[in-house]
Amino acid sequence: xxxxxxxxxxxxxxxxxxxxxxxxxxxxxxxxxxxxxxxxxxxxxxxxxxxxxxxxxxxxxxxxxxxxxxxxxxxxxxxxxxxxxxxxxxxxxxxxxxxxxxxxxxxxxxxxxxxxxxxxxxxxxxxxxxxxxxxxxxxxxxxxxxxxxxxxxxxxxxxxxxxxxxxxxxxxxxxxxxxxxxxxxxxxxxxxxxxxxxxxxxxxxxxxxxxxxxxxxxxxxxxxxxxxxxxxxxxxxxxxxxxx
Numbered sequence: 011x012x013x014x015x016x017x018x019x020x021x022x023x024x025x026x027x028x029x030x031x032x033x034x035x036x037x038x039x040x041x042x043x044x045x046x047x048x049x050x051x052x053x054x055x056x057x058x059x060x061x062x063x064x065x066x067x068x069x070x071x072x073x074x075x076x077x078x079x080x081x082x083x084x085x086x087x088x089x090x091x092x093x094x095x096x097x098x099x100x101x102x103x104x105x106x107x108x109x110x111x112x113x114x115x116x117x118x119x120x121x122x123x124x125x126x127x128x129x130x131x132x133x134x135x136x137x138x139x140x141x142x143x144x145x146x147x148x149x150x151x152x153x154x155x156x157x158x159x160x161x162x163x164x165x166x167x168x169x170x171x172x173x174x175x176x177x178x179x180x181x182x183x184x185x186x187x188x189x190x191x192x193x194x195x196x197x198x199x200x201x202x203x204x205x206x207x208x209x210x211x212x213x214x215x216x217x218x219x220x221x222x223x224x225x226x227x228x229x230x231x232x233x234x235x236x237x238x239x240x241x242x243x244x245x246x247x248x249x250x251x252x253x254x
Contacts, residue, residue, distance in 0.1 A: 060098040064122070070107045074155075078117040078138055079106055081158045082174070085165060086134070090177045090216070100124050104131070108138070113170050115139035123175075123211060123218065126183040128239055130209045130218050136165050136172035145169045176216035183218070183239045195222055195237045198244040204235060212238065225251050 061083075063069070069079075087097050106119040118135035138161065140152045148169050150160040164172045185191040188206070196204050204222035212219045217240040224233040232251040237244050 060095070061101040061103050061121070063103050067103055068105045069103060075106055075108060075117070078108070078161075079119065081161055082117065082119055082134060082136070084158065085162055086174055086177075089165075089174055090179065092177070092179050096179045102129075113137065113144065114141045116170070116172070123177060125180055125218050125239075127187060128183060128209050128218050128220075130211050132175050132211050134174045136161055136174070137170040140170065175211055176213060177211055178216040178240070180217065180240050184242045185239060191220060191237060191239060192222065194242065195220070195235050195244060198237070199224070199233055199235045199246045201233050201235075204233075209239075212236075215240075217241065227251055 069075070083097065086092070100123055102122040102124060104120045104122060106117070108115060108117050114137050116135050116137045118133060120131065120133040123130045123132065138156050139154070140150060140156070143152065145167065148163060148167055150156060150163055150169075156164070161172075164170065165174050183191075185194060192204055192206065196202070201224040204224050207221040207223055209218065209220045211217070215238065217238050219236060219238045219240075222235045222237070224235075226232065230250050230252050232249055234247045234249065235244065
């Protein structure tokens with residue numbers, strides 16, 4: 011018997027599974043066989059892309075990681091049309107790394123987005139070295155390390171599981187606190203109580219949102235609620251709590 015998680019948690023698990031492949035494999039062992047000669051950089055001397063850094067951060071800081079972190083930051087800002095210093099004020103870096111897999115080598119980064127009182131954790135990754143001829147429509151070189159122009163094409167096509175989070179440059183939430191948001195969601199869903207499951211960035215709207223659930227385990231019934239913290243739009247789904 012397993013708790014239903016497809017609605018609330020599957021997307022998160024898929025993201026983390028991929029990122030752990032990239033981010034947990036720190037590039038300490040990535041020698042000239044993969045990323046060429048690397049040079050360890052003193053983190054105190056590196057401009058870590060102006061975003062804040064979590065106390066538990068585990069950032070790869072060799073030359074290759076710094077190069078691709080810069081590319082990720084530029085594309086993240088460009089693709090989301092983030093104004094001014096929005097990135098610097100709302101992003102907190104957590105982990106980054108480079109890892110090998112069947113189709114080549116990918117760069118991954120995990121970070122938090124902080125808007126008002128809400129914080130959402132998310133991860134991005136993109137291939138930086140393609141070692142096969144898949145995606146023939148993709149105009150990107152093979153068997154060499156990719157530059158920004160090629161990586162942008164890869165991300166736009168979502169080729170080789172590449173993707174960058176869609177984020178709208180919001181400054182304020184519709185709700186003054188988590189309590190206010192939960193009370194609103196309770197009324198919208200017409201339930202007695204809700205338990206917070208997660209705060210996340212909705213991949214379609216780019217809005218910071220929350221998932222919550224009311225569980226009735228005795229009758230295997232759950233009410234799943236998603237609330238957009240920017241515009242207040244609410245989605246309510248009723249389903250089984252358990253899969254047998």
